[in-house]
Amino acid sequence: MKENIKFYLKLGALFCGILLFFNSCQNDDDKFIEDNNIINDNNYTVQVIPESDYNKNLDLSKHLKRFNKAKSNSQNRDVYNSEYDFTVDTDFAKYVESIDGNTHSYTFPVIGTVDDDTAENLVFTLQPDGSYNTEIVEYRFTGDNDMEIRKASLSIDASDYLSRGTFSYQCTTTVTYHIEWNFNVGDCPDGPCQELVIDNVTTSCTYQYNFISASPTGGGTGGWTNGTVITTGGGGSGGTTTSSPQTTTSTVTSPFIDKAVIKRRQKLQEISDNPVIKNKIGELVLGINSVQSNNYQEDGARFKLIGENEYQNPPREPNERLNNGVNYTPDYLDNEIVSVHIHQQLFYDLETSDQPYKNSPVFSDGDIKEFLGNIKFIENSNSDLTEDVTSILLSEIGAFALVVEDKQLAIDANNALQNAETKTKFELDFEKKVLKEWRNNNCDNACLIKKINKFIKKYKINGQKLGISIYQASIFENQIVFWNKL
Amino acid sequence: MKKTIIIALILILNISVNQAQEDAIVPLRELGSFDEDENKYYYYKDLNLDLNKFIGTWKYQDVTKELIVTFELKTHKESGGDYYDEIYAKFKYTDNGTIIYNTLNDNSESSEHYILGSSISLSGKEISLGYFEPTDITYRRSLYQRLELKYLACSSLGCNPQLKWDLHWTKSKDSDVWPFKIPKDLILTKQ
Numbered sequence: 001m002k003e004n005i006k007f008y009l010k011l012g013a014l015f016c017g018i019l020l021f022f023n024s025c026q027n028d029d030d031k032f033i034e035d036n037n038i039i040n041d042n043n044y045t046v047q048v049i050p051e052s053d054y055n056k057n058l059d060l061s062k063h064l065k066r067f068n069k070a071k072s073n074s075q076n077r078d079v080y081n082s083e084y085d086f087t088v089d090t091d092f093a094k095y096v097e098s099i100d101g102n103t104h105s106y107t108f109p110v111i112g113t114v115d116d117d118t119a120e121n122l123v124f125t126l127q128p129d130g131s132y133n134t135e136i137v138e139y140r141f142t143g144d145n146d147m148e149i150r151k152a153s154l155s156i157d158a159s160d161y162l163s164r165g166t167f168s169y170q171c172t173t174t175v176t177y178h179i180e181w182n183f184n185v186g187d188c189p190d191g192p193c194q195e196l197v198i199d200n201v202t203t204s205c206t207y208q209y210n211f212i213s214a215s216p217t218g219g220g221t222g223g224w225t226n227g228t229v230i231t232t233g234g235g236g237s238g239g240t241t242t243s244s245p246q247t248t249t250s251t252v253t254s255p256f257i258d259k260a261v262i263k264r265r266q267k268l269q270e271i272s273d274n275p276v277i278k279n280k281i282g283e284l285v286l287g288i289n290s291v292q293s294n295n296y297q298e299d300g301a302r303f304k305l306i307g308e309n310e311y312q313n314p315p316r317e318p319n320e321r322l323n324n325g326v327n328y329t330p331d332y333l334d335n336e337i338v339s340v341h342i343h344q345q346l347f348y349d350l351e352t353s354d355q356p357y358k359n360s361p362v363f364s365d366g367d368i369k370e371f372l373g374n375i376k377f378i379e380n381s382n383s384d385l386t387e388d389v390t391s392i393l394l395s396e397i398g399a400f401a402l403v404v405e406d407k408q409l410a411i412d413a414n415n416a417l418q419n420a421e422t423k424t425k426f427e428l429d430f431e432k433k434v435l436k437e438w439r440n441n442n443c444d445n446a447c448l449i450k451k452i453n454k455f456i457k458k459y460k461i462n463g464q465k466l467g468i469s470i471y472q473a474s475i476f477e478n479q480i481v482f483w484n485k486l
Numbered sequence: 487m488k489k490t491i492i493i494a495l496i497l498i499l500n501i502s503v504n505q506a507q508e509d510a511i512v513p514l515r516e517l518g519s520f521d522e523d524e525n526k527y528y529y530y531k532d533l534n535l536d537l538n539k540f541i542g543t544w545k546y547q548d549v550t551k552e553l554i555v556t557f558e559l560k561t562h563k564e565s566g567g568d569y570y571d572e573i574y575a576k577f578k579y580t581d582n583g584t585i586i587y588n589t590l591n592d593n594s595e596s597s598e599h600y601i602l603g604s605s606i607s608l609s610g611k612e613i614s615l616g617y618f619e620p621t622d623i624t625y626r627r628s629l630y631q632r633l634e635l636k637y638l639a640c641s642s643l644g645c646n647p648q649l650k651w652d653l654h655w656t657k658s659k660d661s662d663v664w665p666f667k668i669p670k671d672l673i674l675t676k677q
Contacts, residue, residue: 322658324629349656351664357656360629424599427627428616429566432605435629436518436614443519454524460567 046254047095054093060106063124063132064090088122094254109256110136122154123253137253138169149173151251173203265483268401268471271338271390272480276311277303281340281394282478288396290346290356297321298359300341304333305385311338323347324359325366332377337388339374341367343395360438361395361445362452363402363470365430369423371402371468372414379411392480397445399473399480402456409467416461430455453486508569514606517570529562532571536610539637540573544649544674552580553668554677556590560598572604573613579668586667587620601633611637617653617666625665626658638673649674 055061088108097104103126110120119139124132134154141147150169176199271277280301287295301315316336318326326341343364346356363371371391379386391402404410416422434451437443443451449472456470473483509526513533522528532538537559546553555577562569576597578588589597603615617633636650653670664670 320659322626323656324658325626347656352654352656357630364629366627421596421599424602424616424618425565427618428603429568431616431632432518432603432614433566436605439630454522457524458522458527458567463567 043099044252045097045099047097048092049095050092051090054095054106057106059130059132060124063134064088089256094256096252096254098252103250103252105252106132107137107253107256119255121253121256123151123251125251125253133251135251137251137255139255147175149175171203173201176200264403264471264485267388268390268403268473268483269480270309272392272399272473272483274303274309274311276313276315277338277340278479280315281392281480284340284342285394285475285478287342288344288394290344290359295344296347296356297323298326298342298344300326300339302328302333302336303338303340304336305338305388306335323349323357324364331370332374334381335378335385337374337378337385338390338392339371340392340394343393345396359395360435360448361397362434362448363391363393363400365427365434367391367393368402368430368456368466368468369414369417369426372410372417372466375404375407375410375468376414379407394475394480397449399475401471401473401483402468403471404467405469406465406467409464411467412464413461413466422461426459426461429459449486514571514604515608515610517605527567527569529569530571530604531569532561532604532606534610536606537571537573537604537613539611539647540613540635540649543677545677546651546669546672546674550582551669552578553672553674554578554590555601555674558598570604572602573615574598575601575615577601577668581667611639617655619666619668621665621667623663623665623667625655625662628654628656628658631655646676648676 088110090108094107095104096107105123105125107124108122110122118141121137121139123135123137125135127133135151136154137149137151139147139149150172152169272281280303284299284301286293287299290296299321300318303315304312306312316328316333318341319329320327324347343359343361345359345361347359348356371389374391375386375389378389386407387404389404393400393402417426434448434455438448438451453470456466456468459466470486471483472486473480475481508529509523511529511531511533512520514530514536515534517530520528520530540557541559543554543556545555555575557573557575559571559573561571563572576589576592577600578590579586589600600618600620601615603613605614607613613635615633615635617631632654634652634654636652638648638650640647651670651672651674653666653668655664655666655670
């Protein structure tokens with residue numbers, strides 16, 4: 001587990017510390033990264049600064065004021081740009097400055113970006129005339145070990161604002177990386193730890209990046225301090241690496257990327273690749289197809305953690321398999337943090353119809369309540385594991401996972417749902433917001449996924465959200481691949 | 487005069503507070519089909535006044551059974567962060583002279599949660615309600631559990647509108663018995 005934590009810290013730190021240098025468009029054709037060497041580069045400092053600090057820069061404040069103030073019910077000091085339809089978290093900025101002081105930039109995370117695999121930042125870069133260039137820089141994880149980076153200019157003063165969907169992106173850069181073990185005792189005093197190594201960089205413009213080595217005291221938006229800055233480069237062909245602090249038309253930024261999502265995706269893959277779980281998933285998947293195999297009941301298994309990513313074998317099987325659900329007695333057990341179940345396609349109730357009923361291919365309200373109950377149970381029995389409680393659903397449209405985002409919110413939601421009236425409202429709201437249109441054949445599977453995702457993200461009990469989120473993956477040859485946050 | 491100004495200020499404040507609770511008003515008929523923004527909350531308002539036709543007392547009676555249902559309206563009711571106009575039922579069910587349920591005079595909040603909802607159809611004549619009959623038979627909630635009501639308008643002079651009552655539920659396993667005591671298919675008449 002320690003190794004994993006270190007790996008995630010390093011992963012997060014690396015992405016947090018990437019410095020990008022995008023040259024202006026006219027240079028796109030003739031400048032490429034040329035070598036694969038790792039270069040120490042301490043040309044820049046990166047600081048995470050609070051609003052009170054960056055507000056001292058009046059020019060920047062003027063730029064930010066071009067955004068409308070966020071709605072009054074927002075607890076954060078976010079600003080919203082109605083023309084571009086996005087919200088910027090302005091609690092902190094990343095301030096990147098060249099050592100010689102000739103250039104600097106401010107970076108803010110954009111909230112509610114298009115999907116899990118994409119992070120967008122709003123970047124203000126100082127120009128030679130003292131003004132700031134405003135851009136959106138997007139980081140998109142395109143595969144297991146690839147990240148694509150591109151930028152789009154924002155003409156805040158222009159009248160012909162573009163909609164977010166038609167941003168004109170430029171300067172696409174693909175970074176390919178792999179993971180290696182680091183045996184350096186200085187880096188990993190508790191034993192070998194994993195690190196990300198950049199394999200290749202392909203870019204349509206001049207591109208250079210630095211990263212700050214892992215700082216175990218880091219984390220969050222402002223958790224790391226300036227440490228060893230390392231430059232690596234690779235890929236492309238020809239040209240020279242010419243990024244210089246004096247290239248004031250370049251975009252210089254240190255990204256805000258949702259490390260929690262990256263960590264969670266890896267964790268989910270680790271769970272679904274665990275041999276005990278993977279083997280059971282392979283069995284359970286065969287029970288989804290009702291048409292060819294007369295599978296008319298749900299099925300599942302619960303997995304007890306007995307060591308580092310090691311689960312008791314065999315897992316616990318349900319005491320009862322039902323048309324819509326599985327029963328376990330007792331409901332929960334110590335350290336049983338992973339639950340997997342299937343929603344088969346169809347079931348019968350011959351007393352009400354001779355035709356089969358379709359089963360929902362997404363989590364039910366009962367599944368959500370059960371997941372919240374499991375979180376509470378594990379919190380009471382071994383709180384170190386609460387955030388690892390995971391519920392995986394396999395259905396004809398893929399795999400889904402419920403995970404913990406904020407355990408206190410989840411526990412509060414579970415406690416509130418013990419009240420009969422709150423529970424009734426929850427069930428009724430799930431019915432009208434998620435199930436109704438699907439059951440009436442007015443909502444296909446994609447629509448249903450959208451609806452349950454919104455329900456889980458938005459639903460409030462006693463004014464608080466549920467503190468959980470949902471991920472989706474594909475089932476390929478009876479195995480789960482590519483977890484993504486919905 | 488002072489009092490009037492204060493009251494006016496309170497009213498204005500109250501209105502602005504109420505308005506701040508949701509981001510937009512959506513016609514109730516679009517509940518379920520409206521594509522919500524995940525960062526916004528809504529007021530599903532009965533702009534077409536569809537719920538009004540269900541309000542009031544309805545009755546079913548045969549040789550042994552009698553069901554009296556009174557639907558009442560609640561507006562701007564918060565649930566899950568959104569707001570809804572909705573109806574709920576109070577009811578009295580008698581079978582062979584035995585009163586099985588009687589919530590007609592129950593003013594507790596819990597009595598409003600047995601039959602309630604706001605999922606009106608696009609035509610405004612059908613509504614799907616959550617059904618949580620306080621039966622003493624243990625059952626597992628079903629994916630298909632709901633009460634569907636269809637308003638049958640009166641077609642001739644002197645008659646009363648009727649309400650088609652269709653209760654849905656599916657078993658979890660073959661050995662399950664129908665858990666509800668109020669019949670599942672009825673025609674009620676407006677009183």
